[in-house]
Amino acid sequence: MTASPTSAQFVLNAHQAFEDEQLQKALHLTREGFVANRAAAAARLPEFEALRDSARDIKAHTLGLLDLYLEAYEKKVIEAGGTVHWARTGEEANSIIIEICKRHGAKTVTKGKSMVAEETGLNDALAAQGISPVETDLGEYLIQLRHEMPSHIIAPAVHLTRDQIEADFRRNHADLPPERDLTEPTALLAEARGVLREKFLAADVGITGANFLVAETGTSIIVTNEGNGDLTQILPPVHIVLTSIEKVVPTLEDVSQILRVLARSATGQDISVYTTFSTGPRRPGDPDGPEEYHVVLLDNGRSSMLGTDFADMLRCIRCGACLNHCPVYQAVGGHAYGWVYPGPMGAVLTPSLIGIDKSAPLPNASTFCGACESVCPVRIPLPKLMRHWRERQTERGLAPQAQRWGLGLWGFFARRPDLYRLATRIAMPLLAWLGRSEGRFSRLPLANGWTATRDFPAPQGDTFQAQWRKRTKTAAAHGDGE
Amino acid sequence: MSARAEIFANVRHALAVSGNEAPRRRSVEDRLRHAPQGVIPARGQGDAAARLALFRDEAERVSADVTELESAQQIPAAIATFLHDRNLPARLRCGSDPYLAALSWEATGLHVEKGRADPSDLVCVSHAFAGVAETGTLVLTSGGDNPTTLNFLPDTHIVVLNAADIVGDYEAAWQKLRMVYGKGLMPRTVNFITGPSRSADIGHSLLLGAHGPRTLHILVVNEGA
Amino acid sequence: MTPSPDGKPRVALFVTCLVDLFRPSIGFAALKLLEDAGCEVFVPSQTCCGQPAYNSGDRALAKALARQAIDAFSAYDYVVAPSGSCAAMLAKHYPGLFADNPNLAGRANQFAGKVHELASFLTDVLGIEAVAARFDRRVTFHDSCSGLRELGVAAQPRKLLASVDGLELVEMEECETCCGFGGTFAVKFGEISTAIVERKVENIENCGAPVVLAGDLGCLMNMAGKLARNGSPIELRHFAEVLAGMTDAPAICAAAAPQTKR
Numbered sequence: 001m002t003a004s005p006t007s008a009q010f011v012l013n014a015h016q017a018f019e020d021e022q023l024q025k026a027l028h029l030t031r032e033g034f035v036a037n038r039a040a041a042a043a044r045l046p047e048f049e050a051l052r053d054s055a056r057d058i059k060a061h062t063l064g065l066l067d068l069y070l071e072a073y074e075k076k077v078i079e080a081g082g083t084v085h086w087a088r089t090g091e092e093a094n095s096i097i098i099e100i101c102k103r104h105g106a107k108t109v110t111k112g113k114s115m116v117a118e119e120t121g122l123n124d125a126l127a128a129q130g131i132s133p134v135e136t137d138l139g140e141y142l143i144q145l146r147h148e149m150p151s152h153i154i155a156p157a158v159h160l161t162r163d164q165i166e167a168d169f170r171r172n173h174a175d176l177p178p179e180r181d182l183t184e185p186t187a188l189l190a191e192a193r194g195v196l197r198e199k200f201l202a203a204d205v206g207i208t209g210a211n212f213l214v215a216e217t218g219t220s221i222i223v224t225n226e227g228n229g230d231l232t233q234i235l236p237p238v239h240i241v242l243t244s245i246e247k248v249v250p251t252l253e254d255v256s257q258i259l260r261v262l263a264r265s266a267t268g269q270d271i272s273v274y275t276t277f278s279t280g281p282r283r284p285g286d287p288d289g290p291e292e293y294h295v296v297l298l299d300n301g302r303s304s305m306l307g308t309d310f311a312d313m314l315r316c317i318r319c320g321a322c323l324n325h326c327p328v329y330q331a332v333g334g335h336a337y338g339w340v341y342p343g344p345m346g347a348v349l350t351p352s353l354i355g356i357d358k359s360a361p362l363p364n365a366s367t368f369c370g371a372c373e374s375v376c377p378v379r380i381p382l383p384k385l386m387r388h389w390r391e392r393q394t395e396r397g398l399a400p401q402a403q404r405w406g407l408g409l410w411g412f413f414a415r416r417p418d419l420y421r422l423a424t425r426i427a428m429p430l431l432a433w434l435g436r437s438e439g440r441f442s443r444l445p446l447a448n449g450w451t452a453t454r455d456f457p458a459p460q461g462d463t464f465q466a467q468w469r470k471r472t473k474t475a476a477a478h479g480d481g482e
Numbered sequence: 483m484s485a486r487a488e489i490f491a492n493v494r495h496a497l498a499v500s501g502n503e504a505p506r507r508r509s510v511e512d513r514l515r516h517a518p519q520g521v522i523p524a525r526g527q528g529d530a531a532a533r534l535a536l537f538r539d540e541a542e543r544v545s546a547d548v549t550e551l552e553s554a555q556q557i558p559a560a561i562a563t564f565l566h567d568r569n570l571p572a573r574l575r576c577g578s579d580p581y582l583a584a585l586s587w588e589a590t591g592l593h594v595e596k597g598r599a600d601p602s603d604l605v606c607v608s609h610a611f612a613g614v615a616e617t618g619t620l621v622l623t624s625g626g627d628n629p630t631t632l633n634f635l636p637d638t639h640i641v642v643l644n645a646a647d648i649v650g651d652y653e654a655a656w657q658k659l660r661m662v663y664g665k666g667l668m669p670r671t672v673n674f675i676t677g678p679s680r681s682a683d684i685g686h687s688l689l690l691g692a693h694g695p696r697t698l699h700i701l702v703v704n705e706g707a
Numbered sequence: 708m709t710p711s712p713d714g715k716p717r718v719a720l721f722v723t724c725l726v727d728l729f730r731p732s733i734g735f736a737a738l739k740l741l742e743d744a745g746c747e748v749f750v751p752s753q754t755c756c757g758q759p760a761y762n763s764g765d766r767a768l769a770k771a772l773a774r775q776a777i778d779a780f781s782a783y784d785y786v787v788a789p790s791g792s793c794a795a796m797l798a799k800h801y802p803g804l805f806a807d808n809p810n811l812a813g814r815a816n817q818f819a820g821k822v823h824e825l826a827s828f829l830t831d832v833l834g835i836e837a838v839a840a841r842f843d844r845r846v847t848f849h850d851s852c853s854g855l856r857e858l859g860v861a862a863q864p865r866k867l868l869a870s871v872d873g874l875e876l877v878e879m880e881e882c883e884t885c886c887g888f889g890g891t892f893a894v895k896f897g898e899i900s901t902a903i904v905e906r907k908v909e910n911i912e913n914c915g916a917p918v919v920l921a922g923d924l925g926c927l928m929n930m931a932g933k934l935a936r937n938g939s940p941i942e943l944r945h946f947a948e949v950l951a952g953m954t955d956a957p958a959i960c961a962a963a964a965p966q967t968k969r
């Protein structure tokens with residue numbers, strides 16, 4: 001369920017995340033697995049680093065020629081009997097989908113996992129028209145039951161514990177006998193599978209996202225482990241692909257390169273269980289598959305990222321590695337980021353899509369440790385892009401006042417080395433004297449963010465430069481200096 | 483301005499596309515025509531025996547069962563034994579694949595139904611278009627011979643794969659597909675399947691059979707062996 | 708500037724503002740290591756590399772400080788900093804600040820090529836294999852992010868530490884994971900920074916070493932501040948102090964009162 005963004009109150013959201021014991025428990029359980037699994041998968045493939053370069057280059061090449069590859073892709077979809085729809089905004093995309101659903105008298109639609117659908121708020125839009133959307137990815141289904149947003153782009157329910165899931169099933173599944181034992185995760189899975197199987201068979205329209213679009217063939221590709229996306233798109237008479245314009249790549253060879261880094265980066269699998277290439281509707285003689293095939297291509301601000309500092313972000317293949325390796329994400333989880341895309345990729349993408357004024361803290365909420373960039377399969381320089389957002393904030397006077405004053409004061413001295421030495425020669429011994437008994441301060445004015453939980457070390461005394469000058473003067477006086 | 487026109491105008495404006503775009507068009511046409519290969523993992527580049535061995539290892543690594551047969555004629559009996567051992571009813575569903583249709587199923591007592599999968603089908607049998615050694619991946623194509631529903635609706639999916647159809651890498655599978663369907667043309671659906679369906683969404687434990695098959699049984703027919 | 712009479716490499720020490728102000732003993736340890744390695748060491752007048760401004764989005768101030776540092780340090784053969792983070796700022800980020808100005812870009816690139824992190828300079832550039840020092844303690848090593856990921860500093864300090872008599876290195880879990888410092892991040896996002904450093908502290912405590920070494924004073928202050936608040940006796944030092952055999956100064960956050968050695 002898409003709510004209005006709360007990214008602007010990131011600090012408060014993060015605080016709530018720390019208060020949420022269940023969430024902290026879940027984050028703790030998962031944080032090491034993703035990291036270890038990716039490392040093992042990368043180590044098993046000697047060509048992994050070269051493939052990252054290849055994936056980066058393919059996406060960069062395509063984005064530089066995006067208009068032409070989109071034209072080529074569209075032509076092939078039409079040749080295969082499909083329809084391509086273009087949407088400037090999320091609202092336009094939703095209207096197109098609603099119109100198709102209404103034309104078919106759709107009452108329920110099944111949905112494969114789609115971050116773009118989260119971005120457009122499709123579920124709410126469908127529900128408002130009396131069409132019930134059913135999320136079929138297990139994780140998405142679990143959070144749909146809770147009316148939440150995904151907390152992770154590939155593991156949307158990673159924040160939920162087994163107990164919460166059982167409670168949600170008991171609350172929502174009318175036919176579930178109270179005496180049924182759901183202690184084992186396999187029992188919960190069987191329950192979900194049974195409920196969702198009915199939904200698959202009853203659906204009038206199936207909506208999936210797309211991990212990639214192939215210009216050479218007019219093909220849309222989904223990557224799943226469950227097979228839910230496939231049941232979504234082969235059972236109902238209509239298949240709608242909702243995706244965004246930057247997903248196109250030139251050829252099947254190109255997508256093969258990227259597939260080799262996608263799952264390894266995401267879950268540590270060599271490849272996901274199901275990689276499905278769909279081209280147009282059912283062919284003459286086909287006993288199954290949809291009779292109609294629609295692709296809705298969303299822009300929603302992406303075209304304006306081209307040619308800017310943020311164009312690199314359009315290479316993103318949504319693997320989630322930057323989330324999994326981010327110490328901030330690991331601490332607060334995805335909901336704190338307040339919108340669809342969390343973690344480092346969200347900290348760059350969200351301001352581009354909803355505006356920096358509505359997401360000001362996100363690009364600042366990073367230690368710049370660089371773990372994200374070091375694992376990104378398409379080598380997006382995420383810290384650099386977050387820094388660019390900070391620069392834009394400074395240019396527009398959006399940086400917090402305390403930060404501007406602090407930096408201004410620091411800059412005033414730092415740009416005047418003589419004054420800096422004079423001031424620090426006086427200040428540091430004084431501070432050292434104040435902290436001499438403990439060697440540290442437990443409170444400091446203006447630094448409560450630090451000293452609320454940590455001590456701050458007292459300086460040793462004279463600054464290095466003061467001592468050095470004293471030393472070289474003494475040496476000179478003794479005649480053995482320069 | 484239509485949404486399409488506006489999006490294209492924005493893209494072209496952002497990319498600073500000016501009058502002469504012939505070099506850009508050439509670049510796109512070249513790439514689409516020649517489909518240059520990128521980095522191909524060395525591990526799939528062995529001979530047929532090495533590809534078969536690697537395919538088997540990789541498929542088993544992702545929890546698929548792999549059985550090797552010396553001839554296609556052994557397929558019905560192998561399936562009958564498999565179903566019997568698993569305590570499954572002696573009935574299955576498959577498409578009109580001529581390779582499967584040519585087998586003598588009657589002797590095994592298996593009840594074979596044809597056509598797309600029905601939700602009540604427990605076991606479906608498909609004939610793979612190819613196998614990819616580098617990750618133990620099956621490549622299946624849609625159509626009357628092997629309907630796509632067979633791959634996803636049953637609890638047990640049995641896939642027949644000719645050892646001669648095992649290629650080293652995904653790129654080789656695409657080459658093979660282009661030979662059959664033509665350059666730039668695809669069947670409605672191509673499924674890459676690597677192991678049985680799974681999910682880790684519940685309680686952070688990996689469970690098989692999330693929506694698709696819980697069991698993926700691969701029969702590799704190696705008539706050259 | 709007088710040329711070195713005996714062909715010694717002329718090294719300018721970029722002491723970093725945190726070391727200058729809070730812990731000069733690290734600067735003197737770096738000085739000793741460089742001199743012992745046969746360098747002639749200079750300390751040009753200096754303030755800050757500009758990283759806080761750069762990372763806060765104040766590019767103009769960062770540029771001003773970068774020009775100042777380039778002017779002050781360009782005359783030497785090498786520029787060495789006892790900090791991966793400041794060295795990465797000088798070596799990896801200065802050139803980008805002047806990318807739009809061909810005259811300055813050339814100077815910034817030339818300057819950047821001379822900059823090295825201390826342990827990397829000693830081993831990769833000077834080929835030092837061992838130091839003459841003794842430290843009879845078990846230690847663990849935290850890899851600071853910028854040095855590790857931007858400059859590839861990981862093996863170099865460990866190699867030198869391995870040559871210290873009596874020192875035993877015990878690796879902690881997740882030694883390459885951020886400590887949560889992040890400069891102004893530690894204050895602006897104090898609660899998150901705290902959560903991250905708590906996890907670091909857990910890993911430190913689990914490894915059982917009574918001493919933590921690292922190559923960046925910022926990270927050390929953060930980890931020491933948390934451990935001190937927890938009442939932990941674990942000591943934190945810059946690795947240069949240990950390599951130089953200069954461990955008389957109280958550990959970071961420790962009182963100046965006489966120390967009981969364990």
